[in-house]
Amino acid sequence: MKNIVVAGGARGIGGAISKRLAREAARLYVLDLDSASAEATVADIRRGGVEAEFVRCDVSSWADVSSAAELIRAAAGRLDVAVNSVGIFDFRKGLMDTPEAEFDRIIRVNLKGAFLFSKAFVPLLRGEPKGNMIHIGSINGVLAGAGLSAYKVSKAALHMLARCLAIELAPEGIRVNVVMPGWVETPGERAWAADELAKDPDFFKKCAARSVPMGRLQTPEEIAECVAFAASEAASAITGALVPVSGGLGI
Ligand SMILES: NC(=O)c1ccc[n+]([C@@H]2O[C@H](COP(=O)([O-])OP(=O)(O)OC[C@H]3O[C@@H](n4cnc5c(N)ncnc54)[C@H](O)[C@@H]3O)[C@@H](O)[C@H]2O)c1
Known part of the structure:
Protein backbone atom coordinates (compact mmCIF):
# COMPACT_ATOMS: atom_id res chain seq x y z
CA MET A 1 0.00 0.00 0.00
CA LYS A 2 1.21 3.46 -0.92
CA ASN A 3 1.85 6.85 0.66
CA ILE A 4 0.31 9.45 -1.62
CA VAL A 5 -0.01 13.23 -1.76
CA VAL A 6 -2.54 15.04 -3.97
CA ALA A 7 -2.25 18.82 -4.21
CA GLY A 8 -5.53 20.41 -5.27
CA GLY A 9 -7.04 17.11 -4.13
CA ALA A 10 -10.08 18.56 -2.37
CA ARG A 11 -12.60 18.74 -5.19
CA GLY A 12 -13.13 18.52 -8.94
CA ILE A 13 -10.56 16.50 -10.86
CA GLY A 14 -8.19 16.48 -7.86
CA GLY A 15 -10.99 15.22 -5.61
CA ALA A 16 -11.65 12.31 -7.98
CA ILE A 17 -7.90 11.57 -8.08
CA SER A 18 -7.72 11.53 -4.27
CA LYS A 19 -10.64 9.09 -4.07
CA ARG A 20 -9.34 6.85 -6.88
CA LEU A 21 -5.77 6.67 -5.56
CA ALA A 22 -7.06 6.05 -2.03
CA ARG A 23 -7.96 2.53 -3.22
CA GLU A 24 -4.21 1.79 -3.33
CA ALA A 25 -3.16 3.98 -0.40
CA ALA A 26 -2.06 3.33 3.14
CA ARG A 27 -1.95 7.08 3.77
CA LEU A 28 -3.17 9.89 1.57
CA TYR A 29 -2.55 13.59 2.10
CA VAL A 30 -4.75 16.24 0.49
CA LEU A 31 -3.04 19.62 0.09
CA ASP A 32 -5.47 22.41 -0.71
CA LEU A 33 -6.89 25.81 0.25
CA ASP A 34 -10.57 24.80 0.20
CA SER A 35 -10.91 23.41 3.73
CA ALA A 36 -14.60 22.45 3.50
CA SER A 37 -14.19 20.36 0.32
CA ALA A 38 -10.91 18.87 1.54
CA GLU A 39 -12.40 17.79 4.88
CA ALA A 40 -15.35 16.17 3.05
CA THR A 41 -13.00 14.29 0.68
CA VAL A 42 -10.74 13.17 3.53
CA ALA A 43 -13.75 11.98 5.56
CA ASP A 44 -14.97 9.99 2.57
CA ILE A 45 -11.55 8.34 2.16
CA ARG A 46 -11.31 7.54 5.87
CA ARG A 47 -14.66 5.73 5.69
CA GLY A 48 -12.89 3.33 3.28
CA GLY A 49 -10.33 2.53 6.01
CA VAL A 50 -7.45 4.61 4.63
CA GLU A 51 -5.52 7.10 6.74
CA ALA A 52 -6.20 10.47 5.16
CA GLU A 53 -5.25 13.97 6.22
CA PHE A 54 -5.95 17.48 4.97
CA VAL A 55 -2.97 19.83 5.04
CA ARG A 56 -3.82 23.45 4.30
CA CYS A 57 -1.28 24.55 1.73
CA ASP A 58 -0.95 27.21 -0.94
CA VAL A 59 1.24 25.58 -3.59
CA SER A 60 2.49 28.98 -4.71
CA SER A 61 4.10 29.58 -1.29
CA TRP A 62 7.43 27.89 -0.56
CA ALA A 63 6.82 28.27 3.18
CA ASP A 64 3.53 26.32 2.86
CA VAL A 65 4.81 23.65 0.46
CA SER A 66 8.07 22.99 2.28
CA SER A 67 6.34 22.73 5.67
CA ALA A 68 3.72 20.34 4.19
CA ALA A 69 6.56 18.18 2.81
CA GLU A 70 8.30 18.24 6.18
CA LEU A 71 5.09 17.27 7.99
CA ILE A 72 4.58 14.33 5.60
CA ARG A 73 8.23 13.26 5.82
CA ALA A 74 8.04 13.23 9.62
CA ALA A 75 4.79 11.21 9.63
CA ALA A 76 5.22 8.86 6.65
CA GLY A 77 8.97 8.85 5.91
CA ARG A 78 8.60 8.76 2.14
CA LEU A 79 6.07 8.94 -0.70
CA ASP A 80 5.17 6.58 -3.53
CA VAL A 81 3.06 8.98 -5.59
CA ALA A 82 2.88 12.80 -5.70
CA VAL A 83 0.12 14.38 -7.82
CA ASN A 84 -0.25 18.09 -8.47
CA SER A 85 -3.78 18.85 -9.70
CA VAL A 86 -3.82 22.53 -8.71
CA GLY A 87 -4.88 24.91 -11.45
CA ILE A 88 -6.70 28.21 -11.71
CA PHE A 89 -8.38 29.58 -14.82
CA ASP A 90 -8.44 33.08 -16.21
CA PHE A 91 -11.41 34.71 -17.78
CA ARG A 92 -11.32 34.09 -21.49
CA LYS A 93 -9.13 37.08 -22.19
CA GLY A 94 -6.54 37.38 -24.89
CA LEU A 95 -3.07 38.44 -23.77
CA MET A 96 -3.59 42.07 -24.80
CA ASP A 97 -6.56 42.30 -22.41
CA THR A 98 -4.96 40.42 -19.53
CA PRO A 99 -3.95 42.69 -16.64
CA GLU A 100 -0.41 42.19 -15.35
CA ALA A 101 -1.67 41.14 -11.91
CA GLU A 102 -3.88 38.42 -13.43
CA PHE A 103 -1.03 37.11 -15.59
CA ASP A 104 1.21 36.99 -12.48
CA ARG A 105 -1.47 35.19 -10.44
CA ILE A 106 -2.03 32.47 -13.05
CA ILE A 107 1.70 31.90 -13.57
CA ARG A 108 2.36 31.94 -9.82
CA VAL A 109 -0.21 29.24 -9.04
CA ASN A 110 -0.13 27.07 -12.19
CA LEU A 111 3.57 27.20 -13.01
CA LYS A 112 5.53 28.34 -9.97
CA GLY A 113 3.25 26.18 -7.83
CA ALA A 114 4.20 23.14 -9.93
CA PHE A 115 7.88 24.04 -9.56
CA LEU A 116 7.65 24.44 -5.78
CA PHE A 117 5.58 21.25 -5.45
CA SER A 118 8.23 19.34 -7.42
CA LYS A 119 11.12 20.85 -5.47
CA ALA A 120 9.53 19.97 -2.13
CA PHE A 121 8.20 16.49 -2.95
CA VAL A 122 10.77 14.89 -5.30
CA PRO A 123 13.11 14.29 -2.32
CA LEU A 124 10.33 12.23 -0.69
CA LEU A 125 10.04 10.05 -3.83
CA ARG A 126 13.66 8.94 -3.51
CA GLY A 127 14.49 5.72 -1.68
CA GLU A 128 12.96 2.34 -2.38
CA PRO A 129 10.68 1.59 -4.11
CA LYS A 130 11.06 4.67 -6.35
CA GLY A 131 8.12 7.01 -6.34
CA ASN A 132 6.66 8.92 -9.24
CA ILE A 167 14.85 13.72 -18.02
CA GLU A 168 16.59 15.05 -14.91
CA LEU A 169 15.18 12.33 -12.66
CA ALA A 170 15.23 9.38 -15.10
CA PRO A 171 18.72 8.23 -14.00
CA GLU A 172 17.32 7.92 -10.47
CA GLY A 173 14.34 5.86 -11.67
CA ILE A 174 11.80 8.54 -10.72
CA ARG A 175 9.11 9.02 -13.39
CA VAL A 176 7.30 12.29 -14.08
CA ASN A 177 4.23 12.43 -16.34
CA VAL A 178 1.49 14.85 -17.34
CA VAL A 179 -2.18 14.02 -17.78
CA MET A 180 -3.98 16.59 -19.96
CA PRO A 181 -7.75 16.76 -19.42
CA GLY A 182 -9.83 18.23 -22.23
CA TRP A 183 -13.11 19.50 -20.82
CA VAL A 184 -14.48 18.34 -17.47
CA GLU A 185 -17.38 19.76 -15.51
CA THR A 186 -15.98 20.70 -12.06
CA PRO A 187 -16.60 23.44 -9.48
CA GLY A 188 -13.72 25.44 -11.03
CA GLU A 189 -15.09 25.05 -14.53
CA ARG A 190 -18.63 25.98 -13.40
CA ALA A 191 -17.33 29.17 -11.73
CA TRP A 192 -15.42 29.99 -14.93
CA ALA A 193 -18.61 29.71 -17.05
CA ALA A 194 -21.12 30.96 -14.46
CA ASP A 195 -22.61 33.63 -16.78
CA GLU A 196 -23.26 31.18 -19.63
CA LEU A 197 -24.61 28.49 -17.28
CA ALA A 198 -27.06 31.00 -15.77
CA LYS A 199 -28.44 31.65 -19.26
CA ASP A 200 -28.35 28.03 -20.40
CA PRO A 201 -27.80 25.11 -17.97
CA ASP A 202 -26.91 22.91 -20.98
CA PHE A 203 -24.11 25.29 -22.05
CA PHE A 204 -21.33 22.73 -21.40
CA LYS A 205 -23.17 19.87 -23.10
CA LYS A 206 -23.90 21.96 -26.19
CA CYS A 207 -20.30 23.24 -26.47
CA ALA A 208 -18.93 19.73 -26.03
CA ALA A 209 -21.28 18.36 -28.70
CA ARG A 210 -19.89 20.99 -31.11
CA SER A 211 -16.19 20.96 -30.26
CA VAL A 212 -15.20 17.59 -28.76
CA PRO A 213 -14.75 14.80 -31.36
CA MET A 214 -16.42 12.28 -29.01
CA GLY A 215 -19.22 14.81 -28.55
CA ARG A 216 -19.18 14.91 -24.77
CA LEU A 217 -17.37 16.17 -21.68
CA GLN A 218 -14.97 13.92 -19.80
CA THR A 219 -15.67 13.02 -16.19
CA PRO A 220 -13.30 13.65 -13.25
CA GLU A 221 -13.27 9.86 -12.78
CA GLU A 222 -12.00 9.32 -16.34
CA ILE A 223 -9.08 11.66 -15.64
CA ALA A 224 -8.42 9.92 -12.31
CA GLU A 225 -8.26 6.48 -14.01
CA CYS A 226 -5.48 7.71 -16.28
CA VAL A 227 -3.61 9.16 -13.30
CA ALA A 228 -3.95 5.81 -11.48
CA PHE A 229 -2.45 4.05 -14.50
CA ALA A 230 0.44 6.54 -14.80
CA ALA A 231 1.13 6.12 -11.08
CA SER A 232 1.15 2.32 -11.26
CA GLU A 233 3.84 -0.26 -12.00
CA ALA A 234 2.00 -0.94 -15.26
CA ALA A 235 3.48 2.37 -16.49
CA SER A 236 7.00 1.54 -15.30
CA ALA A 237 8.70 2.62 -18.57
CA ILE A 238 6.58 5.72 -19.15
CA THR A 239 8.12 9.07 -18.24
CA GLY A 240 7.89 12.55 -19.76
CA ALA A 241 4.57 11.66 -21.41
CA LEU A 242 1.82 14.19 -22.08
CA VAL A 243 -1.32 12.07 -22.09
CA PRO A 244 -4.54 13.63 -23.43
CA VAL A 245 -7.77 12.48 -21.79
CA SER A 246 -9.88 14.74 -23.93
CA GLY A 247 -12.33 12.74 -26.02
CA GLY A 248 -10.17 13.59 -29.03
CA LEU A 249 -10.11 17.37 -28.38
CA GLY A 250 -6.82 18.94 -29.39
CA ILE A 251 -5.06 15.83 -30.63
N1 LIG B 1 -12.08 21.21 -15.65
C1 LIG B 1 -11.53 21.16 -16.84
O1 LIG B 1 -12.20 21.14 -17.88
C2 LIG B 1 -10.03 21.07 -16.98
C3 LIG B 1 -9.50 20.88 -18.26
C4 LIG B 1 -8.12 20.79 -18.41
C5 LIG B 1 -7.30 20.86 -17.30
N2 LIG B 1 -7.84 21.06 -16.07
C6 LIG B 1 -6.92 21.11 -14.93
O2 LIG B 1 -7.31 20.16 -13.96
C7 LIG B 1 -6.92 20.62 -12.66
C8 LIG B 1 -8.13 20.60 -11.74
O3 LIG B 1 -9.10 21.51 -12.24
P1 LIG B 1 -10.63 21.48 -11.78
O4 LIG B 1 -11.43 21.78 -12.97
O5 LIG B 1 -10.89 20.26 -10.97
O6 LIG B 1 -10.65 22.80 -10.87
P2 LIG B 1 -11.27 23.08 -9.41
O7 LIG B 1 -11.19 24.56 -9.23
O8 LIG B 1 -12.59 22.46 -9.28
O9 LIG B 1 -10.21 22.37 -8.47
C9 LIG B 1 -8.93 22.91 -8.25
C10 LIG B 1 -8.47 22.62 -6.84
O10 LIG B 1 -7.22 23.30 -6.62
C11 LIG B 1 -7.30 24.02 -5.37
N3 LIG B 1 -6.39 25.17 -5.41
C12 LIG B 1 -6.52 26.30 -6.16
N4 LIG B 1 -5.47 27.12 -5.93
C13 LIG B 1 -4.68 26.49 -5.03
C14 LIG B 1 -3.45 26.83 -4.42
N5 LIG B 1 -2.83 27.98 -4.68
N6 LIG B 1 -2.89 25.93 -3.57
C15 LIG B 1 -3.51 24.76 -3.29
N7 LIG B 1 -4.68 24.39 -3.84
C16 LIG B 1 -5.25 25.25 -4.69
C17 LIG B 1 -8.77 24.41 -5.27
O11 LIG B 1 -9.13 24.76 -3.94
C18 LIG B 1 -9.45 23.15 -5.78
O12 LIG B 1 -9.62 22.18 -4.77
C19 LIG B 1 -6.34 22.02 -12.87
O13 LIG B 1 -4.93 21.91 -12.94
C20 LIG B 1 -6.91 22.44 -14.20
O14 LIG B 1 -6.10 23.39 -14.85
C21 LIG B 1 -9.18 21.17 -15.89
Whole structure:
Protein backbone atom coordinates (compact mmCIF):
# COMPACT_ATOMS: atom_id res chain seq x y z
CA MET A 1 0.00 0.00 0.00
CA LYS A 2 1.21 3.46 -0.92
CA ASN A 3 1.85 6.85 0.66
CA ILE A 4 0.31 9.45 -1.62
CA VAL A 5 -0.01 13.23 -1.76
CA VAL A 6 -2.54 15.04 -3.97
CA ALA A 7 -2.25 18.82 -4.21
CA GLY A 8 -5.53 20.41 -5.27
CA GLY A 9 -7.04 17.11 -4.13
CA ALA A 10 -10.08 18.56 -2.37
CA ARG A 11 -12.60 18.74 -5.19
CA GLY A 12 -13.13 18.52 -8.94
CA ILE A 13 -10.56 16.50 -10.86
CA GLY A 14 -8.19 16.48 -7.86
CA GLY A 15 -10.99 15.22 -5.61
CA ALA A 16 -11.65 12.31 -7.98
CA ILE A 17 -7.90 11.57 -8.08
CA SER A 18 -7.72 11.53 -4.27
CA LYS A 19 -10.64 9.09 -4.07
CA ARG A 20 -9.34 6.85 -6.88
CA LEU A 21 -5.77 6.67 -5.56
CA ALA A 22 -7.06 6.05 -2.03
CA ARG A 23 -7.96 2.53 -3.22
CA GLU A 24 -4.21 1.79 -3.33
CA ALA A 25 -3.16 3.98 -0.40
CA ALA A 26 -2.06 3.33 3.14
CA ARG A 27 -1.95 7.08 3.77
CA LEU A 28 -3.17 9.89 1.57
CA TYR A 29 -2.55 13.59 2.10
CA VAL A 30 -4.75 16.24 0.49
CA LEU A 31 -3.04 19.62 0.09
CA ASP A 32 -5.47 22.41 -0.71
CA LEU A 33 -6.89 25.81 0.25
CA ASP A 34 -10.57 24.80 0.20
CA SER A 35 -10.91 23.41 3.73
CA ALA A 36 -14.60 22.45 3.50
CA SER A 37 -14.19 20.36 0.32
CA ALA A 38 -10.91 18.87 1.54
CA GLU A 39 -12.40 17.79 4.88
CA ALA A 40 -15.35 16.17 3.05
CA THR A 41 -13.00 14.29 0.68
CA VAL A 42 -10.74 13.17 3.53
CA ALA A 43 -13.75 11.98 5.56
CA ASP A 44 -14.97 9.99 2.57
CA ILE A 45 -11.55 8.34 2.16
CA ARG A 46 -11.31 7.54 5.87
CA ARG A 47 -14.66 5.73 5.69
CA GLY A 48 -12.89 3.33 3.28
CA GLY A 49 -10.33 2.53 6.01
CA VAL A 50 -7.45 4.61 4.63
CA GLU A 51 -5.52 7.10 6.74
CA ALA A 52 -6.20 10.47 5.16
CA GLU A 53 -5.25 13.97 6.22
CA PHE A 54 -5.95 17.48 4.97
CA VAL A 55 -2.97 19.83 5.04
CA ARG A 56 -3.82 23.45 4.30
CA CYS A 57 -1.28 24.55 1.73
CA ASP A 58 -0.95 27.21 -0.94
CA VAL A 59 1.24 25.58 -3.59
CA SER A 60 2.49 28.98 -4.71
CA SER A 61 4.10 29.58 -1.29
CA TRP A 62 7.43 27.89 -0.56
CA ALA A 63 6.82 28.27 3.18
CA ASP A 64 3.53 26.32 2.86
CA VAL A 65 4.81 23.65 0.46
CA SER A 66 8.07 22.99 2.28
CA SER A 67 6.34 22.73 5.67
CA ALA A 68 3.72 20.34 4.19
CA ALA A 69 6.56 18.18 2.81
CA GLU A 70 8.30 18.24 6.18
CA LEU A 71 5.09 17.27 7.99
CA ILE A 72 4.58 14.33 5.60
CA ARG A 73 8.23 13.26 5.82
CA ALA A 74 8.04 13.23 9.62
CA ALA A 75 4.79 11.21 9.63
CA ALA A 76 5.22 8.86 6.65
CA GLY A 77 8.97 8.85 5.91
CA ARG A 78 8.60 8.76 2.14
CA LEU A 79 6.07 8.94 -0.70
CA ASP A 80 5.17 6.58 -3.53
CA VAL A 81 3.06 8.98 -5.59
CA ALA A 82 2.88 12.80 -5.70
CA VAL A 83 0.12 14.38 -7.82
CA ASN A 84 -0.25 18.09 -8.47
CA SER A 85 -3.78 18.85 -9.70
CA VAL A 86 -3.82 22.53 -8.71
CA GLY A 87 -4.88 24.91 -11.45
CA ILE A 88 -6.70 28.21 -11.71
CA PHE A 89 -8.38 29.58 -14.82
CA ASP A 90 -8.44 33.08 -16.21
CA PHE A 91 -11.41 34.71 -17.78
CA ARG A 92 -11.32 34.09 -21.49
CA LYS A 93 -9.13 37.08 -22.19
CA GLY A 94 -6.54 37.38 -24.89
CA LEU A 95 -3.07 38.44 -23.77
CA MET A 96 -3.59 42.07 -24.80
CA ASP A 97 -6.56 42.30 -22.41
CA THR A 98 -4.96 40.42 -19.53
CA PRO A 99 -3.95 42.69 -16.64
CA GLU A 100 -0.41 42.19 -15.35
CA ALA A 101 -1.67 41.14 -11.91
CA GLU A 102 -3.88 38.42 -13.43
CA PHE A 103 -1.03 37.11 -15.59
CA ASP A 104 1.21 36.99 -12.48
CA ARG A 105 -1.47 35.19 -10.44
CA ILE A 106 -2.03 32.47 -13.05
CA ILE A 107 1.70 31.90 -13.57
CA ARG A 108 2.36 31.94 -9.82
CA VAL A 109 -0.21 29.24 -9.04
CA ASN A 110 -0.13 27.07 -12.19
CA LEU A 111 3.57 27.20 -13.01
CA LYS A 112 5.53 28.34 -9.97
CA GLY A 113 3.25 26.18 -7.83
CA ALA A 114 4.20 23.14 -9.93
CA PHE A 115 7.88 24.04 -9.56
CA LEU A 116 7.65 24.44 -5.78
CA PHE A 117 5.58 21.25 -5.45
CA SER A 118 8.23 19.34 -7.42
CA LYS A 119 11.12 20.85 -5.47
CA ALA A 120 9.53 19.97 -2.13
CA PHE A 121 8.20 16.49 -2.95
CA VAL A 122 10.77 14.89 -5.30
CA PRO A 123 13.11 14.29 -2.32
CA LEU A 124 10.33 12.23 -0.69
CA LEU A 125 10.04 10.05 -3.83
CA ARG A 126 13.66 8.94 -3.51
CA GLY A 127 14.49 5.72 -1.68
CA GLU A 128 12.96 2.34 -2.38
CA PRO A 129 10.68 1.59 -4.11
CA LYS A 130 11.06 4.67 -6.35
CA GLY A 131 8.12 7.01 -6.34
CA ASN A 132 6.66 8.92 -9.24
CA MET A 133 5.07 12.31 -9.91
CA ILE A 134 2.11 13.36 -12.04
CA HIS A 135 1.14 16.91 -12.93
CA ILE A 136 -2.31 17.75 -14.29
CA GLY A 137 -1.70 19.83 -17.39
CA SER A 138 -4.34 20.71 -19.96
CA ILE A 139 -5.13 20.21 -23.59
CA ASN A 140 -5.18 24.02 -23.52
CA GLY A 141 -1.42 23.85 -23.05
CA VAL A 142 -1.05 22.47 -26.59
CA LEU A 143 -3.89 24.44 -28.27
CA ALA A 144 -3.12 28.09 -29.04
CA GLY A 145 -6.03 30.52 -28.92
CA ALA A 146 -7.04 34.11 -28.36
CA GLY A 147 -8.79 33.53 -25.03
CA LEU A 148 -7.79 31.78 -21.78
CA SER A 149 -4.36 32.87 -22.97
CA ALA A 150 -2.47 33.27 -19.69
CA TYR A 151 -3.84 29.86 -18.65
CA LYS A 152 -2.65 28.28 -21.91
CA VAL A 153 0.82 29.82 -21.46
CA SER A 154 1.00 28.54 -17.87
CA LYS A 155 0.00 25.00 -18.86
CA ALA A 156 2.36 24.85 -21.86
CA ALA A 157 5.20 25.86 -19.54
CA LEU A 158 4.06 23.34 -16.92
CA HIS A 159 4.24 20.59 -19.58
CA MET A 160 7.86 21.55 -20.32
CA LEU A 161 8.69 21.74 -16.62
CA ALA A 162 7.45 18.16 -16.18
CA ARG A 163 9.33 16.89 -19.24
CA CYS A 164 12.60 18.52 -18.10
CA LEU A 165 12.11 16.97 -14.66
CA ALA A 166 11.45 13.59 -16.30
CA ILE A 167 14.85 13.72 -18.02
CA GLU A 168 16.59 15.05 -14.91
CA LEU A 169 15.18 12.33 -12.66
CA ALA A 170 15.23 9.38 -15.10
CA PRO A 171 18.72 8.23 -14.00
CA GLU A 172 17.32 7.92 -10.47
CA GLY A 173 14.34 5.86 -11.67
CA ILE A 174 11.80 8.54 -10.72
CA ARG A 175 9.11 9.02 -13.39
CA VAL A 176 7.30 12.29 -14.08
CA ASN A 177 4.23 12.43 -16.34
CA VAL A 178 1.49 14.85 -17.34
CA VAL A 179 -2.18 14.02 -17.78
CA MET A 180 -3.98 16.59 -19.96
CA PRO A 181 -7.75 16.76 -19.42
CA GLY A 182 -9.83 18.23 -22.23
CA TRP A 183 -13.11 19.50 -20.82
CA VAL A 184 -14.48 18.34 -17.47
CA GLU A 185 -17.38 19.76 -15.51
CA THR A 186 -15.98 20.70 -12.06
CA PRO A 187 -16.60 23.44 -9.48
CA GLY A 188 -13.72 25.44 -11.03
CA GLU A 189 -15.09 25.05 -14.53
CA ARG A 190 -18.63 25.98 -13.40
CA ALA A 191 -17.33 29.17 -11.73
CA TRP A 192 -15.42 29.99 -14.93
CA ALA A 193 -18.61 29.71 -17.05
CA ALA A 194 -21.12 30.96 -14.46
CA ASP A 195 -22.61 33.63 -16.78
CA GLU A 196 -23.26 31.18 -19.63
CA LEU A 197 -24.61 28.49 -17.28
CA ALA A 198 -27.06 31.00 -15.77
CA LYS A 199 -28.44 31.65 -19.26
CA ASP A 200 -28.35 28.03 -20.40
CA PRO A 201 -27.80 25.11 -17.97
CA ASP A 202 -26.91 22.91 -20.98
CA PHE A 203 -24.11 25.29 -22.05
CA PHE A 204 -21.33 22.73 -21.40
CA LYS A 205 -23.17 19.87 -23.10
CA LYS A 206 -23.90 21.96 -26.19
CA CYS A 207 -20.30 23.24 -26.47
CA ALA A 208 -18.93 19.73 -26.03
CA ALA A 209 -21.28 18.36 -28.70
CA ARG A 210 -19.89 20.99 -31.11
CA SER A 211 -16.19 20.96 -30.26
CA VAL A 212 -15.20 17.59 -28.76
CA PRO A 213 -14.75 14.80 -31.36
CA MET A 214 -16.42 12.28 -29.01
CA GLY A 215 -19.22 14.81 -28.55
CA ARG A 216 -19.18 14.91 -24.77
CA LEU A 217 -17.37 16.17 -21.68
CA GLN A 218 -14.97 13.92 -19.80
CA THR A 219 -15.67 13.02 -16.19
CA PRO A 220 -13.30 13.65 -13.25
CA GLU A 221 -13.27 9.86 -12.78
CA GLU A 222 -12.00 9.32 -16.34
CA ILE A 223 -9.08 11.66 -15.64
CA ALA A 224 -8.42 9.92 -12.31
CA GLU A 225 -8.26 6.48 -14.01
CA CYS A 226 -5.48 7.71 -16.28
CA VAL A 227 -3.61 9.16 -13.30
CA ALA A 228 -3.95 5.81 -11.48
CA PHE A 229 -2.45 4.05 -14.50
CA ALA A 230 0.44 6.54 -14.80
CA ALA A 231 1.13 6.12 -11.08
CA SER A 232 1.15 2.32 -11.26
CA GLU A 233 3.84 -0.26 -12.00
CA ALA A 234 2.00 -0.94 -15.26
CA ALA A 235 3.48 2.37 -16.49
CA SER A 236 7.00 1.54 -15.30
CA ALA A 237 8.70 2.62 -18.57
CA ILE A 238 6.58 5.72 -19.15
CA THR A 239 8.12 9.07 -18.24
CA GLY A 240 7.89 12.55 -19.76
CA ALA A 241 4.57 11.66 -21.41
CA LEU A 242 1.82 14.19 -22.08
CA VAL A 243 -1.32 12.07 -22.09
CA PRO A 244 -4.54 13.63 -23.43
CA VAL A 245 -7.77 12.48 -21.79
CA SER A 246 -9.88 14.74 -23.93
CA GLY A 247 -12.33 12.74 -26.02
CA GLY A 248 -10.17 13.59 -29.03
CA LEU A 249 -10.11 17.37 -28.38
CA GLY A 250 -6.82 18.94 -29.39
CA ILE A 251 -5.06 15.83 -30.63
N1 LIG B 1 -12.08 21.21 -15.65
C1 LIG B 1 -11.53 21.16 -16.84
O1 LIG B 1 -12.20 21.14 -17.88
C2 LIG B 1 -10.03 21.07 -16.98
C3 LIG B 1 -9.50 20.88 -18.26
C4 LIG B 1 -8.12 20.79 -18.41
C5 LIG B 1 -7.30 20.86 -17.30
N2 LIG B 1 -7.84 21.06 -16.07
C6 LIG B 1 -6.92 21.11 -14.93
O2 LIG B 1 -7.31 20.16 -13.96
C7 LIG B 1 -6.92 20.62 -12.66
C8 LIG B 1 -8.13 20.60 -11.74
O3 LIG B 1 -9.10 21.51 -12.24
P1 LIG B 1 -10.63 21.48 -11.78
O4 LIG B 1 -11.43 21.78 -12.97
O5 LIG B 1 -10.89 20.26 -10.97
O6 LIG B 1 -10.65 22.80 -10.87
P2 LIG B 1 -11.27 23.08 -9.41
O7 LIG B 1 -11.19 24.56 -9.23
O8 LIG B 1 -12.59 22.46 -9.28
O9 LIG B 1 -10.21 22.37 -8.47
C9 LIG B 1 -8.93 22.91 -8.25
C10 LIG B 1 -8.47 22.62 -6.84
O10 LIG B 1 -7.22 23.30 -6.62
C11 LIG B 1 -7.30 24.02 -5.37
N3 LIG B 1 -6.39 25.17 -5.41
C12 LIG B 1 -6.52 26.30 -6.16
N4 LIG B 1 -5.47 27.12 -5.93
C13 LIG B 1 -4.68 26.49 -5.03
C14 LIG B 1 -3.45 26.83 -4.42
N5 LIG B 1 -2.83 27.98 -4.68
N6 LIG B 1 -2.89 25.93 -3.57
C15 LIG B 1 -3.51 24.76 -3.29
N7 LIG B 1 -4.68 24.39 -3.84
C16 LIG B 1 -5.25 25.25 -4.69
C17 LIG B 1 -8.77 24.41 -5.27
O11 LIG B 1 -9.13 24.76 -3.94
C18 LIG B 1 -9.45 23.15 -5.78
O12 LIG B 1 -9.62 22.18 -4.77
C19 LIG B 1 -6.34 22.02 -12.87
O13 LIG B 1 -4.93 21.91 -12.94
C20 LIG B 1 -6.91 22.44 -14.20
O14 LIG B 1 -6.10 23.39 -14.85
C21 LIG B 1 -9.18 21.17 -15.89
